[in-house]
Amino acid sequence: MDFDLNEEQRLLKESIDGLLTDSYDFESRKKYMKEKGGWSKAVWGKLAEQGLLGLPFSEADGGFGGGGVETMIVMEALGKALVLEPYLATVVIGGGFLRHAGTDAQKAAHVPGIIDGSKTLAFAQLEKNSRYDLFDVSTTAKKKGDGWVIDGEKFVVLNGENADTLVVTARTKGNRRDTSGIGVFLVPANAKGVTKKSYPTQDGLHAADITFTGVEVGADAAVGNPEDGLALIERVVDEARVALCAEAVGLMDESLKTTVEYIKTRKQFGVAIGSFQSLQHRASDMFVAAEQARSMSMFATMANDFEDAKERANAIAAAKVQIGKSAKFVGQQSIQLHGGIGMTMEARIGHYFKRLTMIENTFGDTDYHQRRVADSGGLI
Amino acid sequence: MDLAFTKEEQAFREEVRSFFRDNVPPDTRRKLVEGRHLTKDEMVTWWRILNKKGWGVSHWPKQYGGTGWTSVQHYIFNEELQSYPAPQPLAFGVSMVGPVIYTFGNEEQKKKYLPRIANVDDWWCQGFSEPGSGSDLASLKTKAERKGDKWIINGQKTWTTLAQHADMIFCLCRTDASAKKQMGISFIVFPMKSKGVTVRPIQTIDGGHEVNEVFFDDVEVPYENLIGEENKGWDYAKFLLGNERTGIARVGVSKERLRRIRDLAGKVESGGKPIIQDSAFREKLAACEIELKALELTQLRVVADEGKHGKGKPNPASSVLKIKGSEIQQTTTELLMEVIGPFAAPYDVHGDDGSNEAMDWTAQIAPSYFNNRKVSIYGGSNEIQRNIIAKAVLGL
Numbered sequence: 001m002d003f004d005l006n007e008e009q010r011l012l013k014e015s016i017d018g019l020l021t022d023s024y025d026f027e028s029r030k031k032y033m034k035e036k037g038g039w040s041k042a043v044w045g046k047l048a049e050q051g052l053l054g055l056p057f058s059e060a061d062g063g064f065g066g067g068g069v070e071t072m073i074v075m076e077a078l079g080k081a082l083v084l085e086p087y088l089a090t091v092v093i094g095g096g097f098l099r100h101a102g103t104d105a106q107k108a109a110h111v112p113g114i115i116d117g118s119k120t121l122a123f124a125q126l127e128k129n130s131r132y133d134l135f136d137v138s139t140t141a142k143k144k145g146d147g148w149v150i151d152g153e154k155f156v157v158l159n160g161e162n163a164d165t166l167v168v169t170a171r172t173k174g175n176r177r178d179t180s181g182i183g184v185f186l187v188p189a190n191a192k193g194v195t196k197k198s199y200p201t202q203d204g205l206h207a208a209d210i211t212f213t214g215v216e217v218g219a220d221a222a223v224g225n226p227e228d229g230l231a232l233i234e235r236v237v238d239e240a241r242v243a244l245c246a247e248a249v250g251l252m253d254e255s256l257k258t259t260v261e262y263i264k265t266r267k268q269f270g271v272a273i274g275s276f277q278s279l280q281h282r283a284s285d286m287f288v289a290a291e292q293a294r295s296m297s298m299f300a301t302m303a304n305d306f307e308d309a310k311e312r313a314n315a316i317a318a319a320k321v322q323i324g325k326s327a328k329f330v331g332q333q334s335i336q337l338h339g340g341i342g343m344t345m346e347a348r349i350g351h352y353f354k355r356l357t358m359i360e361n362t363f364g365d366t367d368y369h370q371r372r373v374a375d376s377g378g379l380i
Numbered sequence: 381m382d383l384a385f386t387k388e389e390q391a392f393r394e395e396v397r398s399f400f401r402d403n404v405p406p407d408t409r410r411k412l413v414e415g416r417h418l419t420k421d422e423m424v425t426w427w428r429i430l431n432k433k434g435w436g437v438s439h440w441p442k443q444y445g446g447t448g449w450t451s452v453q454h455y456i457f458n459e460e461l462q463s464y465p466a467p468q469p470l471a472f473g474v475s476m477v478g479p480v481i482y483t484f485g486n487e488e489q490k491k492k493y494l495p496r497i498a499n500v501d502d503w504w505c506q507g508f509s510e511p512g513s514g515s516d517l518a519s520l521k522t523k524a525e526r527k528g529d530k531w532i533i534n535g536q537k538t539w540t541t542l543a544q545h546a547d548m549i550f551c552l553c554r555t556d557a558s559a560k561k562q563m564g565i566s567f568i569v570f571p572m573k574s575k576g577v578t579v580r581p582i583q584t585i586d587g588g589h590e591v592n593e594v595f596f597d598d599v600e601v602p603y604e605n606l607i608g609e610e611n612k613g614w615d616y617a618k619f620l621l622g623n624e625r626t627g628i629a630r631v632g633v634s635k636e637r638l639r640r641i642r643d644l645a646g647k648v649e650s651g652g653k654p655i656i657q658d659s660a661f662r663e664k665l666a667a668c669e670i671e672l673k674a675l676e677l678t679q680l681r682v683v684a685d686e687g688k689h690g691k692g693k694p695n696p697a698s699s700v701l702k703i704k705g706s707e708i709q710q711t712t713t714e715l716l717m718e719v720i721g722p723f724a725a726p727y728d729v730h731g732d733d734g735s736n737e738a739m740d741w742t743a744q745i746a747p748s749y750f751n752n753r754k755v756s757i758y759g760g761s762n763e764i765q766r767n768i769i770a771k772a773v774l775g776l
Contacts, residue, residue: 001389001452001684002382009381069381260774280770287769288700295677296670302383318670367663374659374666379673380638 003298005069012066013073015050020081026348029204032084037162037198038206039084048117053091057099061111068301071239072246076297079250082351084205086120086159092243094121094167096236097184101224106186110165122163122189123240124154124210125233132364134169134233135179139212141170141226146219148172148226150185150193150212160208161198163189168212169233172226183226184233191215203355231309238316241363242304245297245323248359252290252327255334255352259283262349263337279337286330293326314376317369323359324366331356383680385452392453396460403429404466412465413640415748417588420503420545426467427500437474437498444482444490445498451687455680462632463639472541473497473504476620477550480567484608484616493548493569505572507537507551507594508617515764517552518561518614522596524553524568526603531568533576533599539758543579543592546572552613559611567613570601584754586747587727621760628698628759629705631676637712638669644719655719664718668711675704696772699765706755706762713749720745 005013023043032040047053055070057063064070071092078087095114098107113119130136139152150170157166166187173181187194193215198208224232260283263274273279300319306312331353335342342349360366373379385393408422430436439454440446449457461468469475478497481489496502513519522535533553543549549572556564572579576599582591608616642665645656655661682697717724723742756762770776 001385001680001687003681003684004688005381260776264776274776277767280774280776281763281766283774283776284699284766284769287773288703291678291697291700292671292674292704295681296674298381298681299383299673299677302381318673321667321670322674370663370666370670371659373670374662378638378642378666379669380635380642 005073009069009073012055012070013077016052016074016077017080019046019050020077020083024081024083026082029082029084033200033204037159038200038204039086039159039162043083044085044120045117047085047087048115053087053117054115056091056095057111057115061099061107062115063111068239068242068304071243072297072301075243075246076250076253079247079355080254082204082251082254082348082355086122086162088240088243088247089122089159089163090114090120093123093236093240094165096239097167097223097232100235101184101232103220105220106223110186113164119164120159120162121165121167122157122159122208124157124160124166124168124187125237126155126157128153128155132368133177134237135182135230136177137169137171137182138176139168139170141168141172141183141185141222143172144216148183148185148217148219148221150187150215150217152212154210154212156201156207157210158201158205158207160196160210161206165189166194166210167223169229179230180228182229182233184223184229185217185221185226186223187212187215187217187221191217201358203358204351205358234309234313237363238313239304241316241320242297242300244359244362245293245300245319248323248327248356249290249294249297251352251356251359252286252293252330255330255349255356256283256286256290258349258352259286259334259337266339282333282337286333289326289329293323293330296322310376314373314379317364317372317376318379320364320369321366321373324369327356327360328366383677385456389452389456393456393460396457397464399433400460400464400466403433404464408467409465412467413636415744415751417590418467423467423470424500424503427469430469431499436469436500437478439475440478440494440498441482444478444494451683455683458627459632459635462627462630463636465633465636468627470500470503472506472546472550473500473502476506477504477548477569480550480607480616480620483619484567484612488604489607502547503542503545504548504550505540505543505546505594507540507549509539510536511538511593515761517617518565520552520554520565522551522553523557524551524555524566524601526555529603531601531603531605533568533570533596533601535596537594537596538582538591540579540592540594541590543572543594544581544589548572549577549594550607552617555613556611562614564611565613565617566610567607567616568601569605569607570599574599574601576600584751586751588747588751590751629675629679629701630709630755631672631679631705634672634705634708634712637709637716638665638672641665641712641715641719644716648719648721650721661718665715668708668715671704671711672708675701675708678704696769699760699768699772702759702765703756703762709755710752713745713752716745717749724749 051064052074054063055066059065098110127138141148141150166189168185168187170183170185171181172183193213195211196208201207263279264272266273296319300316303312303315334349335353338349341347408426411418437445438447442448481493510520524531524533550569552565553568554564555566576597578595580593581589646654648655650658679701720742724746
């Protein structure tokens, strides 16, 4: 039983926190947002230089063999600094598919570019009516010769505009909500038949809606078993959920810190408003919520390694519920305690609130995961 | 980071669990499951079984009968004890006055009191709260005046838990009226059968009798019953309250109750089918389980931190444990109320002998719900805990 970081992990935390303190103040972030695709190539290069983009890949694949705790550390730091760069889409999710199921050839084709920062990925999964069900897939991949032809529409694909490679879920067999017959395909973003409509998201990131019209890919595009990929998708999305939990913890830490600093300095009636008990109690409740979230983020990080897939899914669903509830409370109350200034675009705090809000609605919201835990027979 | 228990710790859990299985009197367990009050005999019988095993004062230093367990072992022991469930050791003796005596008392006091605390030869109660001082404890007025080799004590204590069973009381008394309010308080112990001590029961909204008013009318106490130094009582009280946090979250208690809820919800029908099949209820239950899981992890973080860095100063995280722990306990009693629905109403007309199986299981659910409103009030109300977090953690 040990919740502390080891020496290497502490150094990792220091180095990424240091990097982001230097290059990610609020004004710089505004500039990065205006670059193509909504993030900074220069910052991405720095993350690559520090080895952060290769962190979770095995040494054999050119990475550093980091585990869940290392990803947790990075995601927390990215949350704290409100980072726009596509770490989740590229390293956690895209990289996740390659780590868990990529062939040697697929890894050789994609991993070096991820690690050196020259290539990014995006996960094209969400469909118009699929909501949070990963098995609800209408996009089709039909066999043609050795390869596949992909047709369908995907929505809110994070990093969709800049990504070099799209990781696409598509149905190879069966009907829309069948749990079997789903495959995962690596599709070059510039493949013929891929059209993208890009836009900024509410939290300042960029996404794209992507249409696939008769997009032809080779046999080597399929990651894992193209007729039975749901377990793989669930595995990688679970890792993404865990990463989002950690990002949210970073966001909550910074929101609470910023808010407490604000109420210590903001004066009304001749005193700092933080001297009022009603505000102190609210801030204390935010602390409790953030600590409960941190506990569950750690739990989820460990759950990634549970051998029993059902137990793993249940634990991560529970964590996502806790994070969702805590994030909503900490986010909303951060705005409330800032008062009018919290409503303005120019104050930092509102942007934390917006990112926290979007995290709740990514890969299953609180109700969705609570239902999963409830239907699984409980947690105790 | 490694959240797994070691093989040794898992074996320890098994050892503890099987000891409870073999040694907790079944009727005692049943009463706890049903939320009933135990008799003095039932409690003392169990504590002596525990003490005979060497686990009566597990967290005390070894020289006074403690076990030398690690923080994690204590955690496991507490969790198993609470979730079996078995009666927890009498906090007033074991967790409160005992540590004050072995830390600040003289050799004679240690010899005289500690073994009797461990075996519950003396049942102790706590004389802290007064009618005028609840959360503002330091405003207490009970006076101890020195007269030769005696103290003369006058005043009133209240909310004195199980004073009706008590042989001894430890009391915060004002011994210097001129000093600043925290500075003039002393920690004095004396027998409840001393002349001038009167105990008057307070009936709580659940109909139970747990707490009392205790009156002191010219009670004569030997001077040597002072623990530690005169006028340092406030420091000892703070020390004592800091020790209270072991198991304050009561994760095991809530776990046991959630298991009971799931069990009952599989039997009680609503709309012609077990209420557990109702998705709204099931989700509420899941929500509570998730909160409890998070709390369990938060508690383990505190436990691991103590194990690594020593206990040191009271950890403000214990305020998180108190707030969330009490909220969850209250939610579990609400869920039980929801499960039994209209059968919450009958008063306990059947007695508690277990003879009427058809109805007895519902009899204590409403009282237990009423009774559990106390958990966010006692031990420093949740509002006081929020003050502590605001000051000690957030620097507000």
